Amino acid sequence: MTDPAANTRVLVVEDDPNIVDLIRSNLAVRGFDTVVSQDGMRVLKLLETEDPDIVLLDLMLPEADGFELCRQIRERSLVGIIVVSARGGERDKVTALNMGADDYLTKPFSIEELLARITATLRRTRPAVLPEPQTPVVVAGDITIDLARQQVTRLGQPVHLTPTEFALLRELATNRGKLLTHSHLLRRVWGHGYETETEYVRVYVRRLRAKLEVEGGEPLILTQPRAGYRFAPE
């Protein structure tokens, strides 16, 4: 496996100087390139000028709404977003995921945990060369999924998916008609250690449905209550 730190730029959005120093020291020593924004104002600008590979976003910033910032980042970029928050509630987690976050880390965290989450998110959002898929193109109703080119179209019009959304769709579409459990999807898409984060799958399936399914049309992703999901069979 290649070193995840190589040529990786992390944008840290955090106002507490101690935590900035903590994250920066640990990332720098492992070869990551770190850019810090202590307030919300500069984030969108830095996103453009620094082109980070991943954003660590604190939700509680002075003079800024962390959720809104997350939404704005997602609107502009497919960059991996890990929300770092002192708020541990399920609601905040689901809201952050809904606003486009890829992962949610609750304070206090250990450095191992932080590094593991960064690595997992990077693997997903910046995937290495994948083995040639057996079925390079999957067609379901109006939707065409080009697995090799990582492109999705509906009626010929491109649909923009974030890397995490695409990874989930690929997993579902390459196992067409098969029931995939929550923990299977979590392990395959998010990585080891995520098996119990059921709401991640739920939020992301909802996001996929919103982007791909037509109201009243044939469902693309079928829910198997309390078990998992399956992609519409051929």
Added chain:
Amino acid sequence: MVAVSELAQAVAAPLLSVSGLGVTFGSVRALDGVNLTVRPGQLVALAGENGAGKTTLVRCIAGDITPTQGEIFLSGRRVGTDPAAVARQGVAVVWQDLALCENLDVAANVLLGRETRRMIFSDSRFHAAAASLLDSLGIPIQNTARRVSSLSGGQRQLVAVARAMGSKPRLLALDEPTASLGVMEAAQVEELIAGLREKGTTILLACHDIDQMFRLADRILVLRQGRIVADLDPLSTHPDDVVALLSGQPVDSTARRQLTRLHGLADRLVSADPSSSLSLILSALGAALGTEQLCMHLVRDQRLICAASLGFAPGQLASWAQLPFGTTGGPVGLAARSEKPVIEANVRASTAWIPFGDLARMAGVASSWSVPVAGPGGLSGVITVFRPRTGLPQRQELQLVTLYAGYAASTVERDRLLAQATARNRVLETIREMLENLAGPIPVTDGLVIAVQALRHGLQADEVALVTRPEGKVPRWRAFAGPPGGDPASPALRAAADSVLAEAAGDGATRQLTSSQGRRVRVVPFTAANGPAVLLASWKQPSAGKAAQEENDLMEDAAHSLRLALDREEAGLAHQEAAALRRSGELQRDFLSRLSHELRTPLTAIRGYASSLMQPDVTWDRPSQDRFLGRIAAESARLGRLVDDLLDFSTIESGLMRLQPDWCDLPLVLQAAVACLPPDDTAAVSVECAAGLPVVWADHDRLEQVFVNLINNAVGHNPPGTRVVVTAETVTPLQVAISVTDDGTGIPDDLATAPFEAGPRRRTRTGGAGLGLSIAHGIVRAHGGRIELRRLARGSRFRVVLPVESAGQHAEAAEHRLTDVAALVTGGAAQGGNHRD
């Protein structure tokens, strides 16, 4: 949301009904499955962001676009497919871009297409017709010969509306009528719309301005991405919720919505007319309990008739419309027969609910409580609360229902009374005047005064007064009406009030008192919600003669109405209390969430740095190791301080704070406090103590804590370079004052309103839990002193005033002064276990 079945839901058939409407432009779905109905006389607002489909919907209704799917009916008839046909059916539309004829004058535009032959041949008739139309709509455009192109945007909009109204439409659709207007002009157009609504015009208003919708609309439909996402009642909705719905952002505003609703209902309750108060009481109860489903049965002809309900679809309660007393009447019948609350913790396991299984299933009822409403003449009804989960109600909840059952009984009684009053002419007139005053939009207190004046007039008495004695308090003269000239109440009246209120509880019956002062006094003692009360009247003439019975009746009826007014006042207070309680709950939640953040921040640093040092794959250089360890130590100390503050705060909050007082030298206390500051900050602080400052009887350590907090606060909340001056002086021989003054940026508004309350506030540079001021306040109070905040032109000043000795220690303290040694010894003995060891 309130359904009053007594009104038989005599709702007219919809004027406009749209079902399954869909419009597709190429691949864009502009409208998608839109269903809506507009009833005659309603003003329905369409809210939506740009592109949400508002204009498209209006264009469909106007016949300007043929929908891809769905149907539109006007009074049950399908609307035509072209604008002219739709206009003939009675739909008039004012478009955003108006479509006025620029080169024609006002009259021509207003009457365009409707010129009669008579008009065409007479210019003056033509203009008169236009002017009369404008005038009937209250549009202030005098000169109908002005060219439209010379009018302002607002005037053009008024002309366009006038033109639409000229055809006497059954439905007026307005597309963003004020979107491009200035404030004044928008207000003019809004006034016109409000006027049309008053006259009963049915209006569909596509609109951007959320406040405007709340001012004008009976209903608000929210469109998002071509779909109707909400159908809202402005009275029970908060504007923020509409904003959230428009943008599709999720909001959690249940608590705030309930608060708003409670406020709204409390307001409406005060100004309610009698016939609607039952459902108002019911919805107020619903709001107070946080319950969505309630109903109320009234006793009529030995049966229980469902008079009001909340939260049920029409027809859902059909099986409960009329219930007999006893077992066959289910829980309602049982509660009515036993006159005791009937609690069903689980309706599935309840025998009383067996006949009503369908109702329980349809309405999702899991538990119910039926509480009898006891009126003065026996049982008057039953209130039933439905819950979607099983289980018993809490004690306060049940008390709340009983409380509201009392209000309901008063209301039923008031309605009955009104009916009886029709028999007596003069009495009726006075009573009605009084009730109107009490039911009007004025506060109860003012209403009482007006009512008492009316009563004095009706009784032809010299004086009338209402005196109450709230539980455990002194009598309070709530209202008094005397002869012109403003004389105070006569001694006879005062004596009567005192003697009646000293007696047992009032029964609401009149009695006549003879007075030695040559006045005749009638009194009606009664019991209001908050204690005994008495209505008094006095006459100089010795005998009432034939009018005696009338006087009796009038005073008893009046007393009854006054009791209801007093009860309503009490209910208003209860509402305010409930609202305040909810607000304090919200603040507490905010506070806890902030506190959790403040605790997690140092923990994150400690855990992070510690785990960094333990990483097997990295060897940190010496400076990094030192820095990490230093940070861990500093953050642990910060965490320790936070925990200390929390413990102090909870000690103060729970009233368990114990002082260990001794004679303290204030300059020493202040010096010690300054010494606790970080070395960098000490330079900014200067201490000035007046000469001859007495020693104070206080807990040295706690006092030091107060000044550490105040000085820290002054330094921490202000920009670097701020000077802090601490002064101590004697204010009276028994009081000293210590001021902490800074010349910084001052206290923010949100903090200045309640500086000593713990609660969510700005994050501090010092990183505290925001408890410093609360703790200082608690300690100073425990010393019998007080603490005040003053905002200065530059900076702010906290002033602590302390007693030299606190009350109760005076005699003892005098002895202490004899000799230092004696003071220490006796002080120790007197303070016993509290003494510092």
